Amino acid sequence: MSSSTDYARLRQHTLLSPDDEEAVTVNTRALIDKVLARYSGEWTTLRELLQNAADARATEVTIRFETTTPTPTPSPPPPSRDLESTLLHSTLKTLLVTNNGDPFKETDWQRLKRIAEGNPDETKIGAFGVGFYSVFADCESPFVTSGDQSMAFYWKKDTLFTRRVKAPAGQAGKDTTFVLDYRSSSTPVPSLLSLCQFLATSLTFVGLESIKLYLDEWNVLELTKKMAPGVEVSVPKDVNPKTKDGLMKIIGVEYQNAQIDARWMNVVGWNRQLPSASDALPIPPSADNAATSLRGWFSKITGGVNSASAATKRAQKEEDLLQLAIAEDLTGLSHATVFLRISTVSVQTSVSKSLAAELERATKKPPPKHTRIAILTSSYDETSASLSTMSGAGSSKASDIFASVLPTKNGKIFIGFPTAQTTGLLAHISAPSVIPTVERESIDLNARYVRDWNIEMLRVAGIACRIAYTGDMQELSAKLQRRMSADKRQKVNAADIATLMLAAIHAFKQYTYDESTPNARVGQYIEEAFWTCNKQAWQASIEVLSTRGILPSQQVRIATEDLSFVEGIPVVPEEVMQKAPDFLAKLRDYGLLSDITTSDIKKELEAQALTEKQVAELLKWACGKVSRQEMDASAVQTLFDGTVAGVDEQFVGLSSSPVIQLGQIQSYVNTSRIPAELPTPPQTMPFRLTKGLSLTQLSSLGWEELQIVPWLRWIIENRGQGFGAGQTIESTPAVASQVLPVISKAWESLSQSSKQTVVELLVPLTVIPTKSGMRKPPQAYFASVKVFYDLPTIVGLQSVKEKFLFALGVRKTVELNVVFDRLMAKSVGKAADDEGNSSNHVDLIKYLVSVKDDVPAEDIKRLRDTPICTAEARSGDQLNKSKLYRLSDLYEPNDAIRRLGLPILHWPGLFRQQSPEGRFLKTLGLRPYPDVPALVDILNRAPTGSDLQQAALEYFVVNCFHHGYNKYPMATIDRAFLPVLPFPGEKSNLIAKPNQCYADSKAAILRFRVLREDLQSQHAMFGVAMHPPIDIAAERLVKAPPLDIMQAKTLFGYFAGRLNEIGPSGNLAERLGTAPIVPIMNHEKHGSVRFVAPRSVYLGDATNYGDILDFVDFGAEANAFLLRIGSTHEPSATEIAQLLIKQPGRLLQTLGTEKYLSLLRRVAENAVVLKKDKSIWSQLRSAPCLLAVKEVVKVSSTNDSEKLRDLDDEETTIKEYSLCSAPTMVIVDDFATYRLFQSNLVAAPQEETLEGLYAALETPYLSKLVQDEQRMGQLLRDQSTAQRLEKLIVERCRLFLHDQTEDQIRHDARWLEVNMKVKATEFLQVTRRLKGYKMQFMEKRSAALHRESKRDATLFVTSRCDLYEVSRALMPLLLKRPRQQDYLALEILMESDLGRLKRKGYNVDRILRAKAAETRIAESERQKRDVEQRSVEQTMASSNGTKGQQQQQLPLTAPPTPPPSQQARIPGAFNESPPPSLPPDNNNQLTRPTPSLKPSKSLFGNLTRQLGFNGPQHNNTSNPSPSTEKKVLKDAIAATRPFDSSALATPATTKDLATETPTYCDSTPATDIVKLPCPSLSMGVFVSRSTPNKETFIASHRESIEAFSRLLRTLCQIFTLPESSLNIYHDGSGAGIAFNSRQSIFCNLRVFEEGQMDNALVYWFVTLCHELAHNLVHEHGQAHSFHTESFMTEYIERLVEVL
Secondary structure (H helix, E strand, O other): OOOHHHHHHHHHHHHOOOOOOOOOOOOHHHHHHHHHHHOOOOOHHHHHHHHHHHHOOOOEEEEEEEEOOOOOOOOOOOHHHHHHHHHHHOEEEEEEEEEOOOOOOHHHHHHHOOOOOOOOOOOOOOOOOOOHHHHHHOEOOOEEEEOOEEEEEEEEOOEEEEEEEEOOOOOOOOOEEEEEEEOOOOOEOOOHHHHHHHHHHHOOOOOOOEEEEEEOOEEEEEEEEEEOOOEEEOOOOOEOOEOOOOOEEEEEEEEEEEEEEEEEEHHHHOOOOOOOHHHHOOOOOOHHHHHHHHHHHHHHHHHOOOOOOHHHHHHHHHHHHHHHHHHHOOOOEEEEEEEEEEEEEEEEEOOOHHHHHHHHHHHOOOOOOEEEEEEEEOOHHHHHHHHOOOEOOOHHHHHHHOOOOOOOOOOEEEEOEEEEEEOOOOOEEEOOOOOEOOOOOOEOOOOHHHHHHHHHHHHHHHHHHHHHHHHHHHHHHHHHHHHHHHHOOOOOOHHHHHHHHHHHHHHHHHOOOOOOOOOHHHHHHHHHHHHHOEOOHHHOOOEEEEOOEEEEHHHOEEOOOOOHHHOOOOEOOHHHHHHOHHHHHHHHHOOOOEEOOHHHHHHHHHHOOEOHHHHHHHHHHHHHHHHOOOOOHHHHHHHHOOOEEEOOHHHHOOOOOOEEEHHHOOEEOOOOOOOOOOOOOOOEEOHHHOOOOOHHHHHHOOOEEOOHHHHHHHHHHOOOOOOOOOOOOOOOHHHHHHHHHHHHHHHHHOOHHHHHHHHHHHOOOOOEEEOOEEEOHHHOEOOOOOOOOOOOEEOOOOOOOHHHHHHHOOEOOOOOHHHHHHHHHHHHHHHHHOOOOOOHHHHHHHHHHHOHHHOOHHHHHHHHHOOOEEEOOOOOOOOOOOOEEOHHHOEOOOHHHHOOOOOEEOOOOOOOOOOHHHHHHHHHOOEOOOOHHHHHHHHHHOOOOOHHHHHHHHHHHHOOOOOOHHHOOHHHOOOOOEEEEOOOOOOOOOEEOHHHEEOOHHHHHHOOEEEOHHHHHHOOOOOOEOOOOHHHHHHHHHHOOOOOHHHHHHHHHHHHOOHHHOOOOOHHHHHHHHOOOEEEEEOOOOOEEEEEOHHHEEOOOOOOOOOOOEEOOOOHHHHHHHHHOOOEOOOOHHHHHHHHHHOHHHHHHHHOHHHHHHHHHHHHHOHHHHHHOHHHHHHHHHOOOEEEEEEEEOOOOOOOOOOOOOOOOHHHEEEEEEEEOHHHOEEOOOHHHHHHHHHHOOEOOOOHHHHHHHHHOOOOEHHHHEEEEEEEOOEOOOOHHHHHHHHHHHHHHHHHHHOOOOOOEOOOHHHHHHHEEEEEEOOEEEEEEEOOOOOEEEEEEOEEEEOOOOOOEEEEEOOOOOHHHHHHHHHHHHEOOOOHHHHHHHHHHHHOOHHHHHHOOOOOHHHHHHHHHHHHHHHHHHHHHHHHHHHHHHHHHHHHHHHHHHHOOOOOOOOOOOOHHHOOOOOOOOOOOOOOOOOOOOOEEEEOOOOOOOOOOOHHHHHHHHHOOOOOOOOOOOOOOHHHHHHHHHHHHHOOOOOOOOOOOOOOOOOOOOOOOOOOOOOOOOOOEEEEOOOOOOOEEEEEOOOOOHHHHHHHOHHHHHHHHHHHHHHHHHHOOOHHHEEEEEOOOOOEEEEEEOOEEEEEHHHHHHHOOOOHHHHHHHHHHHHHHOOOOOOOOHHHHHHHHHHHHHHHHHHHHHO
16 A cells, blocks of 8 residues: 555645646535525524624614505505505515615625635624625525625626626715515515514614614614613622633623613504404405315314313403504504613633634634623513503513513523523523624534633633622612611611512522523533632632621521521521522532521520510420420520520519529429419529420420429518519418419329428418418318307418318317317216216217317327227126227127127117218228228138138128128238148148139149139139239249240140230230240250240241251140240241341351342342331441342463453353442443443342342442443434434334333333434444443444433434444333343344234234325325315305305415314314224214324315314225216215114115225224103104113203204204204213214214314214215215215305304
8 A cells, every 4th residue: 555655746746737727616506505504593684784784883773674566456545554455465575774884895895705704803793704695595686885885796607796886976875785685576574573573682782772674664663772881890809700711711890781762563563364454345256265265164163172271261362452452553653661781791811822723713713812791681670660661552562572682581692693592591691702603593512622712701601690690689788788778777677678589589580590402501501600600619608688688698598497586697588488499409509508507596596685585486496396306405405505585574573583594494384283474483484485385395395394392482482572572472461362272273183292391381381361360270260160259260262272271280170179078088987987888989979970070180080099989798708898999990780790700889779870970980980891801810810611711701702892892902912811722742721812822723733822612713802813923924934944845835835825915015925035945955966955035936947047047846836825925937027137137147158149149038028118117227228238249250361361251251250249238239220331340340139129129228220320421423424324224213113112011111102203313423432431430431332322302312323333232222212111121122123124023923014004005195195186176166166156245254265284183173073984893884983083194185175184084095986977976965865764773774875986995994983872761852862871870861961952952953954854863872981973873873962062162063064974974885985085075065055054
């Protein structure tokens, strides 16, 4: 091969050759056409001409459109009608654009005729030198005049020539004018509203001051811009003026206000498509007009079915009213003004020489040393002012004209004029030095050096936005300062903030960044610079509105809750948080704003004294924090320490201190015990500050309820502090009257010790107000004591309980010592003198009964303790005959008690228990019967088997319930008195205590005593338990566990009978479950036994876990006991998880890999349960207990030159299993990536169950870590391969997605067809990295997917692409969770032809049918279109001849038919093919449509297609003659019959009509209807057999049935049909509209009810035409369509008459 030197020599030889040289020629027309192809935007020509005017320093531009002159009318119309006629009927002739800028210089004239020689002045906008040639888009020969010269352009074939001359004297001027004659004579007048919007936007940043727009002589629009003098300010100190790469620096800032005044004619807002006043003029009837009108009429019918929402209707009504007002005065004027704010920064550039050279090569001009960037915004005040300056009938269109001037929806990048690129925020950015693409629609971020320049310019724009934002905040701050100065205030209040609120929110929303379009990176660069242009990153801050004014964000906090008790903390207002959440989110994301912290609150609390209101709010907040477990009591106490609050003035006199120190508070007041108005100690929080909080909340703060005793002690010790000066409880009756009722109310709830303390505190003090003054309680008497007049009785304590006063010692009676001593002395004397008379105690009792209510408790006690009564004398017992007893030692006279040998009260005469004496004696202690201790004493002393023992036992059993022995705690008796059974070898005379014996004889196996057999049935009476306490029995079992299996079965069987006493989760179950009571036999060492706890053994199959766990089996009964105390059949998932967490290494070593995996599978199956235990789940996530796999590459040899084998060889890797924590491994869901990095990755086992567990434990998916960086070459010129591949993908994806479920599919084939493009490129290279891993892999690809947004996708492929790689690239678009087999399946589908796929079992028939149908329909349409159109036009012409007058009101033109996917659907719209449930000759049903074949373009083809009547078309059917067809139609109508299930009508026959075979399957939905009785109608009424409540159907649908029947009767008159041949049926869920069965027609009532349209008559007219055609043709085909249209043509005149 030749070297480069040979080529250089050959080139030199060629250049020195003497042969003739030739210039390269250019096809100028083709070149201009290609340039214009890049200028696809609207108003390109005007934009370039306005740009030229701005570069020429013009201040005013006039644009004039001249139109063709319309046909003159006999009399001049009004100006509005003349203007209307011009817009509707005139076309554009010439465009003249004039500016008053500098006249063209010689260099300008020279550049004008050169393509691609741009303006070298870097201060000008023009750069590429091709903008002027946009005039050739509409103009063939432009003409330019400037100053005293002019230039004309003209063509010679494909070459453009110019001729320049000096203007004749008198015609020269200072202005520059471009004259453009339109090439086409049919160019309509453009949309004035769109044009005005463009001109208003164009005036925004350019140096022009005025733009005028004329249409002929009408001044349609005049725009005037006024600029206020600029104010220079310095760059904010905290803003870094340099860009990230240091190429640019902001050196100056200028703020400037501007306004744009607009005056326009109302015609700008006029909608030409709507009817106007001129529409009422008569239009000569003609066939064309009539046909067009009818088409429009039917188009309205079919297109207006779906009614709009109420809001849409209201808006439409308002627009209609506006259009009427505008149409009345098209030439009227409207005015509006908008106010703008422009922040301009001066930028100094510092570009290297190399970069400058590259930029000059790209733009034909050097980069500027200095440039400017302007930010256009509209503040809240300016926006409000703009909305208030509108006037005129068309003023509401001001928002449309200035839609792009005010950045209310989105901001745009202006490069002199607006581009298609948005900024991402609500602000326009003018950057004239940004380098755009050639067509100026977007910013060039692709070219290498241009991209670097533009990115830096965008960063400057972001800094400029930050400066503009800072200026807005400074202005708000100044406004606030002025307001405060006027009010002479230093502190900001809520009213001040309210005045700034709307303006601040407006500013926040302006600078809230959204995604910019079409290039999202533009907004990203601007936003990044906006948020990061701080000089000191660690102290980054930005001004925001807070409750304390405009402050740096470092000083402002976000209040996540109400913290009104710390008003000093500047927080973001709530309204700002609600209305500007996105801006605040960005502040948080960039670390510029944070939430309020506890330290902030503490600092503020220590800084100032709180008011009582703030204290109440602080307490409420603290209680809420503690209840939500966001703080604990210690943290709250830390906040309270150092917090001080002042007591309100009204409470200072009643408080113990004028200051409340929250850190010293220890208690709170419960007003149900202590009234709120009473004073409390300083350590108690006053109730007025806690009344909104519950006692539970107050307790959660670590405080205790203020108790009665401490409160009383404080009142006593502090001498009544808080009641007023000199007022104490000892000296002031009013104080005592307040305090004592409180203690009285709480007396019953006080403990005995508290009561004693209260008594000790009050008894020594004079706290009882009496009529003789304050007295101590024992010195006072109740008011009821009236024995003596001068007794100190109580006064003023009416609400105090007597019980409480009595406890204090207040007396109810006068002392009875004298009377008592006298009576007692008399009793003793009589006993000594007269032994026979012992009734003195009877007299004493009777006296005491008379005064018993007034006897003090001390006297009653004295009576109880004094022996005053004698007992009945026993035979032979003369010594104790006169002995006195205490009443508590005697019993009531009773024979049964006498047999027990107990002392009986001596009472002469009959003793009655219910007498006053009997009741009083009982209160003094007389015993009505022996109590349990007395009987126990008898039984303990009685000999075993004696009568006394038996009598005592019988007395106890008989009177157990009557005397309440059953309530006595017999089990606690500590004396033996119950006879029990002896153990073998013992004597039989044994007695035991109740707690030493049991009634269950089985208890003997645990060496427990058992009650004698005859008493076992009454064991409960004696307090003997049936069974020994389960815990004692369990302790005996623990101390003496069974030594072998037989003992275990016996003992465990006993406990199995008492399972109900062993709770599965109680302490006993815990004790037994953890005690070593289960014997485990050691088979290796014979006779060796070890004991384990039941919770450590299992009862199931030991196959799986026998190596690590103990399994036993003692029989069903014993096993039931073990199950109750903790044994299980197998370890639970929680236990397995705990084993895995605690000792994963030992388990893995013992079990091996497979069994360890089975443990993990068990955990995975019970993951839902384990998640509920947050502790275990957290430990599973963090502990190294999960088995992981690492595939390590084998080393081929130990040789120094050894190399790794190919990764594709499965034998080259070794799987190493290890234990890891969940976050340290990955889940392999991208096997291709895993193969690339497998040697460095620790992966989860590739099992679906385990992967689900690992994912729940937060193991990352490998695909989520993948980061791909694509690099591709230039696009290939030949994209045919890509186009074929795109078609193949869409086609095969339908097959691929057919078997996928909806929840798996991300996008279907339809989405791919609309949004995906395939492009071929030279090469593709992908660098793949893993997030968090320092690994990357670079590979060449033949297919890669690229997405700019969620709504588009581009598949780049190389010329020879691998279909597997195509499948991998596409799969993320198709499925949400693709699998490896999905990639392979799609690859097979794409590489196999349809025939092969069909052989493999794929359903490809629909694809083949679609292809065949496309070919057939295209050919059929071509042959049929002309014939059909002529037939329809003739039909409509004949109809219009007689009905022209009515049709003059119809629209003149019909709108084009939308594609099927966009056509409006009416309720019950028709399907093109009925389904096959019934034979064609029995039921031809009209059903709802599914878009299918290409529709006919004829009038009725459009109509029937929109109504669902289109069917497949054929080109082999000849039309019959009109007379024959008319007879056929009449025969079809005559064949219509009433429906009679007992007869079958004969269908009509056709003559001379070609038949055809259907090309698709006719199908009819199943119909199962029954007839309802309705004698008032001649038509039958049918309903579905499944309809509930058929008997009430007609009554509930009467109105709709009557309306529908009236409509059908009208149609019967049109078609001359008998009414009985039509039937009404109701199908609640079917797709049918109507059907023809046995020549009887059925119409669906539900469709009529759902539609309720204004055009219902026409709708059902067409429906009957369709069904009548079924009397002639059963199938839906061309013949049926022909007959349907024939019916409509024949009877349309009658329909028009009815209408």
